[in-house]
Amino acid sequence: MTTPTDRVFAAPGSKRSVHIVPHTHWDREWYRSFQSFRLRLVDLLDRLIPQMEDDPAYARFLLDGQLAVVDDYLAVRPNAEEPLGRLVGSGRISIGPWYTLPDEFLVSGETLVRNLQRGLRVADRFGGAMAVGYLPDMFGHAAQMPQILAGFGFEHAVVWRGVPAAIDRSGFWWQAPDGSAVRAEYLPQGYGNGSALPDDAGAFVAALDGFARQWGDLLVGPLLWMNGTDHQMPQPWLGRVVGEANALQNDLDLRIVSLPEHLATVATEGLPTWRGELRAGARANLLMGVTSNRVDVRQAAARAERAVERLAEPLSALFLPADRWPAALLDEAWRDLILNSAHDSVCGCSIDEVSDAVLHRYAEASDIADGLADRALAHLAARVRHDGPLIVNPTSRPRSGLVRLTLAGADAPPGTQVLWAQPAEAVLLEGPPELVVPAAEELEWMRTITGFSLESAGGEALVSASRQGTGSLVSPDTRVALAALDEAGPVRLRVRRPAEVTVLAHVDEVAGFGWKGWTADGAAPSVEPVSVVEGAAGGGPTLANGLATVAVDPTTGTFAVDGHPGLGRLVDGGDCGDTYNWCPPARDTLVDEPESVDVAVLEGGPLRARIRVVARYRWPARAEGLEERTGEVEHEVVTQLELRAGERALRVETTIDNRSRDHRLRAHFPLPTPAATSRAETAFGTVERGLEAEGGPTEAPLPTYPALRFVQAGGLTLVHDGVAEYELVAAEDGRAHELALTLVRCTGMLSQVPMTTRPLPAGPLIRLEGPQLQKRVTRRYAVAVGEVDPFALADDVLVPLQVVEPSEASGDGDADLPAAGSALAVEGAIVSAVAREGGALTVRVFNPHDEPAEVRIDGRHGSLVDLRGRPVAPFEGSFALRPWGIATAVLSE
Numbered sequence: 001m002t003t004p005t006d007r008v009f010a011a012p013g014s015k016r017s018v019h020i021v022p023h024t025h026w027d028r029e030w031y032r033s034f035q036s037f038r039l040r041l042v043d044l045l046d047r048l049i050p051q052m053e054d055d056p057a058y059a060r061f062l063l064d065g066q067l068a069v070v071d072d073y074l075a076v077r078p079n080a081e082e083p084l085g086r087l088v089g090s091g092r093i094s095i096g097p098w099y100t101l102p103d104e105f106l107v108s109g110e111t112l113v114r115n116l117q118r119g120l121r122v123a124d125r126f127g128g129a130m131a132v133g134y135l136p137d138m139f140g141h142a143a144q145m146p147q148i149l150a151g152f153g154f155e156h157a158v159v160w161r162g163v164p165a166a167i168d169r170s171g172f173w174w175q176a177p178d179g180s181a182v183r184a185e186y187l188p189q190g191y192g193n194g195s196a197l198p199d200d201a202g203a204f205v206a207a208l209d210g211f212a213r214q215w216g217d218l219l220v221g222p223l224l225w226m227n228g229t230d231h232q233m234p235q236p237w238l239g240r241v242v243g244e245a246n247a248l249q250n251d252l253d254l255r256i257v258s259l260p261e262h263l264a265t266v267a268t269e270g271l272p273t274w275r276g277e278l279r280a281g282a283r284a285n286l287l288m289g290v291t292s293n294r295v296d297v298r299q300a301a302a303r304a305e306r307a308v309e310r311l312a313e314p315l316s317a318l319f320l321p322a323d324r325w326p327a328a329l330l331d332e333a334w335r336d337l338i339l340n341s342a343h344d345s346v347c348g349c350s351i352d353e354v355s356d357a358v359l360h361r362y363a364e365a366s367d368i369a370d371g372l373a374d375r376a377l378a379h380l381a382a383r384v385r386h387d388g389p390l391i392v393n394p395t396s397r398p399r400s401g402l403v404r405l406t407l408a409g410a411d412a413p414p415g416t417q418v419l420w421a422q423p424a425e426a427v428l429l430e431g432p433p434e435l436v437v438p439a440a441e442e443l444e445w446m447r448t449i450t451g452f453s454l455e456s457a458g459g460e461a462l463v464s465a466s467r468q469g470t471g472s473l474v475s476p477d478t479r480v481a482l483a484a485l486d487e488a489g490p491v492r493l494r495v496r497r498p499a500e501v502t503v504l505a506h507v508d509e510v511a512g513f514g515w516k517g518w519t520a521d522g523a524a525p526s527v528e529p530v531s532v533v534e535g536a537a538g539g540g541p542t543l544a545n546g547l548a549t550v551a552v553d554p555t556t557g558t559f560a561v562d563g564h565p566g567l568g569r570l571v572d573g574g575d576c577g578d579t580y581n582w583c584p585p586a587r588d589t590l591v592d593e594p595e596s597v598d599v600a601v602l603e604g605g606p607l608r609a610r611i612r613v614v615a616r617y618r619w620p621a622r623a624e625g626l627e628e629r630t631g632e633v634e635h636e637v638v639t640q641l642e643l644r645a646g647e648r649a650l651r652v653e654t655t656i657d658n659r660s661r662d663h664r665l666r667a668h669f670p671l672p673t674p675a676a677t678s679r680a681e682t683a684f685g686t687v688e689r690g691l692e693a694e695g696g697p698t699e700a701p702l703p704t705y706p707a708l709r710f711v712q713a714g715g716l717t718l719v720h721d722g723v724a725e726y727e728l729v730a731a732e733d734g735r736a737h738e739l740a741l742t743l744v745r746c747t748g749m750l751s752q753v754p755m756t757t758r759p760l761p762a763g764p765l766i767r768l769e770g771p772q773l774q775k776r777v778t779r780r781y782a783v784a785v786g787e788v789d790p791f792a793l794a795d796d797v798l799v800p801l802q803v804v805e806p807s808e809a810s811g812d813g814d815a816d817l818p819a820a821g822s823a824l825a826v827e828g829a830i831v832s833a834v835a836r837e838g839g840a841l842t843v844r845v846f847n848p849h850d851e852p853a854e855v856r857i858d859g860r861h862g863s864l865v866d867l868r869g870r871p872v873a874p875f876e877g878s879f880a881l882r883p884w885g886i887a888t889a890v891l892s893e
Ligand SMILES: [Zn+2]
Pocket: 025, 026, 027, 137, 343, 344
C-alpha cells in the first residue's frame, strides 16, 4: 500500500472527494441474445433490490440510464414494481432518462427524440427520470446532442468515446451548432473505471490512487469512480469497504452518490469548450466501422424510419380525424424503432441472432407504418371530390415528379410513358382439352376475367361464356359443354377482361402536405422529355433531359454527369477486420477494373430512361488471416442508371450477388472540384468534416464517416438509401479528388485481434456469418452535379409522391374536399415530424443553415413547446428560428 505522502491527492488539510456511483451497463442484446441477457438482468435486480433494502450503506445504484431494462425486468417480476418504485422514489436507484442507449449516427434525429420522450414517459410512473444526458458507451456523439438534451431541460451530459485530445479536463462545455450547451462530464477511462472493487479497504484506496495518478490534472472536481461495467452484478461489500476506506486514511472522503448528486458538485469554471460532434479516437475507440458493417440493417432502419416518420405519422395526423389518430399502433412501431436504436442493436456488432431480431423489428415497424399510411390515404381519397387517381405529397415542399398509374382502357394518355398494357382479349392457353378445360373452369374464380371462348385449332368457336357484373362465369350449362370437348383435338382458350394500361405520368406542383386529382387531359408534361442517344461506334449511350446529361463509358462501366467522367468506379479491397473496424490485409489486392462490360438501354423515355450496365469482375474469395486475400470468385455487378424528365439527379441502383468474403466494395466518384471538406446529413442538420480524423493509441484515425441521407463535396451530391459510410480520398495538397461510398463491407468476426487499425478487441472474439452478407445486396443512391438543395433531393429520391387509385378510396365521411388542396403549409425550415400529441397537431422543424430562419405555418397559431412538450412561447402564423435551431410547434385547431 502507498503511504499518504505518495499520493497525488495532496492539498494538506483538506480531503479530496471521491464519488462512487454503483451501476451496471446493460447492453440489452449483443454477443448474446436479448433473452439470454435478460435472465442475467433478472438475477441482477433480484439481488440488488433486497441488497439495497437490507443494507442502507449500499446507498445508490444507477440503472444504466435506460428504462427498457425496467420494463424487461417487471415483465418477468411484476411484483417487484412496488419495492423498485420505493427505491426509485427515495432517490436510491436512478432510472432513465433514455428508453435505450441509442447510437447517435445510425438512426434519425427523430428516433433520438422519441427515445428520450419514451424513457421520460415510462419513468413518470416511478416519479421521474434522472435528469442527466447519460451517454456512456455511444460510438461518438452527434453535433446536435447538446441541443436535444437542453430541449429536454437537461444541463448535464456524461460521455466517454469520441472526446478529442484537445479536451484536457474531465469536464467541458459541449455546444451544439445553435449555441445551446450542456456541461459534459467526461469519463476518460470509460464507465467502468471503478468496476473492479477490491474487498479490501487498502487495495481500494490504492486503486483510487492509481486512477488519480494516471489522469492527473485532467481530473477536475471530485474523483468519479464508476463502479460497474457491462452486465456487472452489484458488489455487496461496497458499503462496508467504503466505510473501512474512510476509516483507514485522512486524504480522501469517499461517498456513494447518484450521478445527479455528483454533478451538483462538479467544477463549472475554467472548463474547455467543444462545439459540434465528438468523433475522435484519442483516448477510446470510436469504432467507426460499424457504419458500414451490415448494410442490410442500415437499409432496414432507414426504410422503417421513413415509413413511420415520413408517411404513417404525417398522413395520419393530417388526413384522419383527430379521434382516429392510431396512437397504439404507432406506439408499437416506435417501440420497435427505439429498441433497435440501442447501440449494440443498430450498430450490427452483435451475434447473428441479434441482427435477425433487429431486422424483424424493423420489418414489423415498416409493416405497421405502411398499413397506417394506406389507411390515411384511402380516407383522404374518399373525401376528395375527384373520380380518378389521387396524387398525394407527403412532404412539406411543393413537389413535381413521376407517378405510376394503372388506367382503364387500351389507350395511354398523351405524354405518359407506357410500362405495360393489358389487352381486352388475349390467348391464355393452347393444347389438348385435358389441359385447357380445367384451366377454363378455374377462370370462374378469377374475378377480373369477364369472359372466355374456346376454339378449335382451325378457329371454329366451340364454347363461350361471359360474366355479368359480379355474377358467375362458368354456369352448369357451360360445364356440360366443356366436358363434351373431351374428344376434340387441340383447343385454344381466349380470355376477355377490361383493358388497362400501366403508365408513368409526370405530375406538376402538388402542394406540400397536399393532394391533386389526376386527369388524363392534364397529363402532357410541362418538362422536357428524357431521351437516349445510342453511342457511336465504341461509345456508350447518353441520357439527356435538359437538366442533366449522363454518358456511359462502355469500357469501364463508369458514367459521366454533365461531362464529369469516371463516376461510380467500383474498387474492391480486402477487410480482415471485424464488425467494429475495417482493417486491410498486410498485402492487399485491390481490384478496380472490370474484365468486361455490357451496356443495354432498358427504357428510352419520354419520362424515364434506364440503362443497365453489367460489369464482370474477379474478386479474391476470402482473406487468409491478416496477411492477404486468396482465391477468386467471378462477380457480375449489375448497375441500373435512371434519369427522369424534370430531375437533375441520376438515380443509381447497384446489385451484387455477393460471394466474396472479407472485403470492402466502394464506389468512387471523382469530384468536379477538389475539396478539403465534406458536408453530410446528421441528426437535425448537417456536419462539415475535413480530410482527417483523430485517432489514438488504440485506434487508427480513419476518416470514414457516416451520413444519414446525403453527403456533399466538391460540387457533387450523393443521396443514399440507408445511413452510408463515405470517405474523401485521393488527396493532394490538402484537397481530395474523389469521394468513396462504401457499398458493402463484409467481415466474419464480431471482434478480431490483433488488427493494425485497432490492436485491442472491442468485444468477444466470435465468428459470425451474417456480416459476410453472402446474398444479393442492392444499394440505391442518386448523384447530382452542381448546386442542389440536398434536403429536397433526399425527399425527391426517398419519399416519393403517393398514388391512391380510385378503387382504394375508403371512408365514411362526405366528399368535402376539392380536387386539389393542402392540409398544412410549412415553409422556411426542414420538417422533422408531423404527428399528434395528446390530440393536438404537432410539427417539429429544424433550421439547417447558419442564418436565422422565419418559419411560416400559414393560417395557424398555437404554441412553441420544448422537447418535453412544455410551452415556451405562443406563435401566430410564423416564428423566428435561430441558426441550426430545432423547434416544436403545437397547433391550435
Ligand atoms: Zn454498451
